Structures are given as structure tokens and as C-alpha cells.
Amino acid sequence: MHFDAFDRYHDHDSFIHRLDPRVKAVVTVVFIVSNALLPDGAWFAFGFAWLFLLFCNLFSKLGYTYTLKRSIIALPFALIAITVLFSIPGNPISTFRFLMWDFTITDAGLLRFISILIRSWLSVQMAILLVAVTRFPDLVHAFEHLRVPAILTTIIAFLYRYLFVLTDEVFRLLRARESRSAAAPGSRSGGGVMWRAKIAGNMAGQLFLRSYERSDRIYNAMLARGYAGHLYTLNPHEMKSADYYATAFAIAVIFLMQVIGRF
């Protein structure tokens, strides 16, 4: 099995793909912070932010709708925000009865609800774009440059490498369980809930031990190649002038977005 499906990187040769990963990481975070700073109902600024996203999509050769298509992932969480529809005081728009309660949607509530959704939706798209145009190991390097503690970036790099190995292992375990989940004619199959939970716990324990022992073997392999407690990397990333221009441009656009949002 190959769970390369986990890899969200899209290999193209575009201006944005070639940018230094630091630039992309920083611009993404600034964009998301900017979204959070935009006041409720700043429709023009929201629209402008979306145009910026379209522009980035286009320049990444991903097609206009690439991030749009993947952005529904955060939608289920919107359920949690639904209560603001009724909770913010304002002019009532409509009232309905559900079971024994009356719910009144107010205009202020609606405004806030929609603003929350748009902010979230814009931010998610930018994050989607970031991993589509940056290989994950490069992103981790970017975080190293941005002073994220080395121990964290190293754990993340290992996590990324062994994610694929261990998820394959889990899927094979799940598959083995499934293939023996049989029934005999005339008896109730499946066992009790406790028994099923026990099987799942056993699988987690099994996976833990194998991971633990694997980490021992990896440590040996590292020792064999000269590891003595410190990790060194050859890091080819260097900021070029194009990177500085792109950063300046993106920050200017985001600043403009804030200005539009305020007036």
C-alpha cells in the first residue's frame, strides 16, 4: 500500500514554487493574521483577499479553483459557530420554532456568522496553497530558519518520514482485522463493545511496541553513520532578490487589504 495520498505537494515549476519556503510561510501567516484583524462585514476587503488568493493560485499553475475545491474541510466546524446567529443582540430577521424553543436570527448575528465563515475559509485556502507549492521538508527547513527550536523541527521531520511507514502499518493491521471479521450462519457476530475496544487497544499497543523498537533500529543506523547527539544539515536555502520583492509585494497587498477593510 502506498499512502502517498498524504502528500499534498503538487510538483510544478512555477514562480511561487521557486520562492524561498520562508517567504511562503511568513506570507501565509501574515495573511491569516490579517484575516483575523479584518472587522466583521468588511466585504470589500474579504473580496480583495480572495482575489489575492486567486492570483496566487494562478501563479502557482494550480488552476483558479485548486484551493477552492479543497477548502470545504473546515466546514463541519461551522456548526459550532451557528449559535452566534441567535446570540448577538440586533434587529430580528426571522424567527423559527425548534422543539420547544424559539430562535430569532438577528442581523448582527448573521453578519458575524458569515464573517467568521469567510475568515476561516480564506485562511484555510492559504494554508492549503502553502503545502501545495512547498515540499514539506523545505517547509521544515523554513521553520528552522525562522528560529523554531531545533528539537521540534527534528521531531517533525522524523514524524513526516515515518508517518508513511506507520500509517501503512496501521492500514495493514486494520485490513487484517477486517478480513477476519467474519460471521457464521445463525449466530450473532461482532462480539461485545468491550471486546472490540480491547482489540483496538491491543492494536494500538502492538503499534506502539513496533514503533518503539523501530526507533531503536533507526538510532543504530544513525550511530553507524556518525551521529553523536547533534544533527547537521546542508541547507541550500538562500534568499534571492526575487524573494525579497515577492515578500514586499505580498505584505503591501495585505496592508492594502487592511486599509480597505477599515474605510
Next chain:
Amino acid sequence: MLYSPAPLHIPDGFLSLIVSIICWVITALTLGAAISRTNKSLGERQIPLMGVMAAFIFAAQMINFPVAGGTSGHLLGGALAAIVLGPWAGMLVMTAVIAVQALLFQDGGLLVMGANILNMGLVTAAIGYGLYRSVSSGTKTARLGVAGVAAWLSVMAGALLTSLQLWLSGTSQLGIVIPAMLGVHALIGVGEALITVFALAFIMQTRPDLLGEGSESAKAGRGWIYAGGLISLLVVLLSPFASADPDGLERVAINMGFIDTGRSAPYEIIPDYTLPFLGETALSTILAGVAGIVVVGILIVLVGRGMKAKS
């Protein structure tokens, strides 16, 4: 489905800037302590170990078991990670998992990652480890039982914190989000508890050395018992109160200035922060932030004391 988002991963946009920042500060302080502890106390073997363990937690979250009617139980892993790796390493491992979930799958946002790490990584590890540590020299049954309770409580704590953050951000109504989140997670927590207990039982049976005397898990100090116990106590006291009387909680919060903090529209914050004549809102904002940081600071000091007392 390869990967299904859990309801505790808050996406960007659902928390206000100030709540996100306060959570980031608390998280960063705790992680700073975790990193310096880990760098000091653990050998170089810990690097591959923690990396592979993070991949393990990630993969183990995919193990599920059918409960009834198409629903299934599965694992979040914060308590389990802390119990088998020790609290600081467990926190770092959970942080890596949450960061990768946010970066690679957009499961949870970037700006709100501080909150997500706090809810699912730090608090779960503190409760999980703290309670387990209090019986770590007890019988097998006691250890497993407490681990189960700790796993359940850790999920409840994550849900409670998430609800409070959403409410402070003005994203949800307290009277609805608390019972809804706590209700759902009371069930999810049972799945978590069962898998944690059976996984630990498996490890105790096959490699008892990994959990026994002299293991990583036994090394951390007794300070964790106080930290974990204190947080658990808060959760146990606050949850029923918040569910039964959300208005009461809201009144308390208003009196203490918390509400204004979270909800003050972000564009007001920036000028108020920078201007010398602090408005009432801004003052309460800062006070609330400071209060949060102080609470965390106290916890860290307590834990540090405990560690010193042991060594």
C-alpha cells in the same frame, strides 16, 4: 476515509486574535520549559524516539472500533503519549502531531495552533501523566484504572477549554457550546479511555520494562501529581457548573473582564495597546492575558519544584 478531522481541531477564523495570542503565549512558555527539560535530561537517543513516537500517535489515531449505529471510538493520544514517554516528551510529541496535522492537512489552523496545542497536547499530557504518576507504584489494576480515568478527563478538559475559547472569542453561545461539546466528548472520552487502558495493558504484558521502575515514564517528578491533579480538579469543578449554569459563568467572566478581552474587536486592540492612555477594555485585555500567564507560570514552577525535590 484516510483521515477524519476530530472536533477539537479549531480552524483559523474561529478564535479572535487576542484569544489566539494568549493561548500561543501559554503554549510557548510551556513548550519552552519542555524543551529545556528535555534537552537537559534526555540522551541523544531521544530524538529518533520522539520522532517515531509522534508518527505512532498520528497513526494510532486511525485505529478505531465500531461502537454502535455507525459511530466508532478512537484515540486522541495525549494521555497515552505522556504516560509512556513522560510528560515533557509527551507534550513535544503531541505538539509535533498537531503541527503536522495543521500544516499538512489543514486540520486545525495556524494562528490558532497555540490553542489547539494547549487543548489537545499540553493539558491532556498534564492530566494524563499527573494522575497516572500518583499511582505509578501501585498495582496493575490501579494503574490501568487511573489511566482510564485520566484519559477520559483529558478529553473532557480539551473540550472544556475549546468551548471556553470559542465563547470568549464570541464565536459560540456558552449555553449551547458547553453542553454540546462536553456531551459529545463525554462519549468520545470513553473510547479514548478504553483504547488507552487496553494499549497500556498490552504494553505491560509484553514489555513491562517500558513502564516500570527506571523507565522514561517513571523519571519525571512528583510535581506533576499536583499539576495534573489541580487541572483535573478545575475541570471537574468547572464542567458541571458551566453546563448547569452557563449564565452564572458568564456573569463571573464579565465581572472579571474576560468577556471584553476576547470579544473586543481586534481593530480596537492595536491602537489601545499602543496608546499611552489605556482604555478600560484594553486594561482588562492585558490583565486577563497576564492572569493566564501567571497561572501557567505557577504550574510550571510547581512542576519544576517537584522535579527538583525528586532528584
Next chain:
Amino acid sequence: MPVTHLTSRFIAPECDGDILAVNDLYFSYPDGHAALNGVSLKLCEGDKVALVGPNGAGKSTLMLHLNGILTGRGDVEIAGKRLTRDNLPLIRSMVGLVFQNPDDQLFSPTVFEDVAFGPLHMGLPEAEVRSRVDAALEAVRMNSYRDRLSHHLSVGEKKRIAIATVLSMQPRLLVLDEPSAGLDPRARRTLINLLRDLPITMLVSTHDMKLVQELFPRTVVMDEGCVVADSLTSEILGNESFLNAHGLEKP
């Protein structure tokens, strides 16, 4: 590499497919990779058939179809029953699938619990479960291992336990994916004797051409998602240019 097609010499032996009948099976993985391109195959009660082919030929994919873990376009019939969503659990009690890596098969702490998983899931009464576990362990000659932790066993021992975990379900068809991989010569010999003695219909995928020669009268060759030969083993092993064309070697 072009798929070399059958000369007329390679014709499937007479068989009415009373245990397994696969009819024109197509399957693509979610990423679009077409792993099976119209596979047809029949097995009769008592057949012992080898399934060979280069890496990526689709052997494992085909095997995963035989008890409905994957479902492609086309028919799979087990003992005359068409495999559908409804009779999946029933089919699974008839087809015992053993994966290549025994570590994937064994998820319980003790040997006993693992071998008992299938019967317990089938909802059999306790006495029946116990007697089936005993019989299955007896068949692989591992009766003394019932209370051992599977984690600490050697590869060869794990392999035999893995086979016991499906034997305890009393399957009518045993499907083994690369059973001899990773075994040392002695363990491999033990396994060969075990497979020879088991009185069950079996389909075995392998890269071990010597195992094929010793154990299986009939061989099915797959390449690029198709069955490219289905014939007597001696005939297939005799045709060197055909073997080379499909990345295989004489034993």
C-alpha cells in the same frame, strides 16, 4: 515492458470453479492506477495453485478481492455464492486470507487471543471457540505456544501462528500472500511441509520459484493486472523466454 501473451500451450486445466470463480475483474486504486485489468480465475475443491508475477503485477490486489476487502468491477464467487456487501461476513468465514508479514496479522498479546479472534467474532459459543483454537494450533504444530506472547516469537513461528489464525475459522479456501518471504531455509522447509499436509484448497502468491516447483501442480502467472498464463507448473517453468518476459526466473 510488453506483456507476452499465451501461446496456445498454456491453457487452464479443466475446473468448474466450485470453490472460487473470479470473472473479468477490473480494479483501479483511488489514485487512478489500474491494478487489475480483467482477471478471470477458477479454483476447484482441493486445488493448490501458485500465483506468481513481478512486483506490482497485481497479485496482492487480487487476493484482497477474494474476501471483499477491495471490491472492483466484475464478479467474485466463493463456493457458488456471489460476493456482495450483504454476505461479506459469511464470505470472510469461508476465505482465510494470510498476509505477507505476520506482524500485520497478529495484533493480540497472546497467541491464544489471536487465534480466537475469528471464531469469537463469528459469535461461536465458548466451547466451540476453544476446540477450534486447539485444532488450528494442532494443525500448524504450535499447540505448546498457546499462552506465549506473539511479540517474542521468531518469524517462522509467527508465520505459522498467522496461518492458525485463519484456520480457526475453518475456511474452505486458504489464500496466502508470499508465505515464505524472510524465512531461513529451515523455517521455509517446515512451512512447505505444513502447506503440503493441509487438506484445504489454497491459492499462494510467491516470488520463490523453488517453492512453486516443489509444492504446486498448477501455476497462474500475472503481469500488469492480467493473467498471462494458467497452466501446469512444469510447462510454465519449462518456457524460459516466457519467464524472462515476465521478470521471473527458473528455480
Next chain:
Amino acid sequence: MPVTHLTSRFIAPECDGDILAVNDLYFSYPDGHAALNGVSLKLCEGDKVALVGPNGAGKSTLMLHLNGILTGRGDVEIAGKRLTRDNLPLIRSMVGLVFQNPDDQLFSPTVFEDVAFGPLHMGLPEAEVRSRVDAALEAVRMNSYRDRLSHHLSVGEKKRIAIATVLSMQPRLLVLDEPSAGLDPRARRTLINLLRDLPITMLVSTHDMKLVQELFPRTVVMDEGCVVADSLTSEILGNESFLNAHGLEKP
């Protein structure tokens, strides 16, 4: 099973041990299991030697001693230098150890980083590291893979990269633990050709007797922690009763 001892026919070829000399090595695992019971072994520059024996014979344990990952009682000398705690880094740069499972060996996200790991940790300057990575990838004919992610590779490709990760350290002795396990015949053939062409002294543990016959003029047989034979491959493979006594088989 009693250990069959050497007949006088099995005598190690003349060799002054100028690359590897292991002298009376004993080792027990922390749980008390004695895995090596006095192993002695010599390798000369240019030797290609097979190390065979049943599961649990102590082959992997011996290999872990050759660059000081484990240290038992007795002497290990590499190119005339005794292995001690102080010259560990030096020894590790001379002995390239490749583990059985390439997933354990390839721990960096990209192929380039993995192959560069050894030279970097030897403290070489950047230009030198780059040229060594190029040369190592060239040697295993994987130059076009340098920027690929390791987890996207097939087993055969991973195996070759794993060998490149130690070649980049320009070792004087290559130690491979079961290099052909899990490969299909075609990938196995590629590996055999690669090993034949590499102009380095090597010690290779394997269960694949055909590989031994094809590639190695000299074979060392271990069982129960001892070297029970060290001789010409043809002689060892010719003595069937000896092979049987140690759980081995003729290819």
C-alpha cells in the same frame, strides 16, 4: 540441536587480516542471552565474504560489533586499529553498515539528505560532501533520485539508496545485513550486479544461498554464536550433511 564442528577440510583461507580482524568475541544481551560465544574472523582487502546461518545464529549481533554499536568482550580491529571508545568516529567512517530494512536506514525526508548524513557528521566541508553524495549515487546508479522523497521509492530503490548512504562515507569495509530480502527476482538481479561491481571489501549476511553461490568465493557459517565453518563457498555448499546440520540448504 548440537553444533557440528569443523572437519579439518574447512579451514579459513590464508589471510593476514589487514581490513578486519575479530578476535575471540563474546557478547550477551542485557537479558542474559549469550549471542556470541567466541567469534574470530579475518578479512583481507578486496575479500567478498558471505555470512550465513540459521535465524538467531548471531549474524546481526556480530555485524553490530564491527562498528561499535555493540561492544562485547574481545577484540575488533579495523585496518589495524583496535576499536575503542576514542576512535569510534574513525572506525565508523571506515565501516559502512547497511541494515536489513531500508526504512530503518533512510530516516531523512529526502534522498539527498540521507546520503549526505554520513559525510556531514564526519565533519567534511560542504563541497566535499556534495561531491561524495554525487559519487555514491552514481555508484548505485540513482543519480536522478537525489531530490526525491524517500517514502515514494520502491523497496528495490530504497535498498540501493541505503547502500549509497554508506558509500558516501567511502568506507573500506561494507557490511550488509540481508540485502536481498523482500526483492523480486528482477530487483534481486540488479542488486547482485551492483554488489559484484562495487570494488570494496564486503561482508554480507544472507539466507539466499543462490546469492552466496553466485557472488561470494568465500563463506562463513555461524550457528549458536560461533563460527562453525570458514572456507571456500564451493566446499561448503558441497557438504550437504553439514548444511543440514546448520539449518541450511543447497541453492
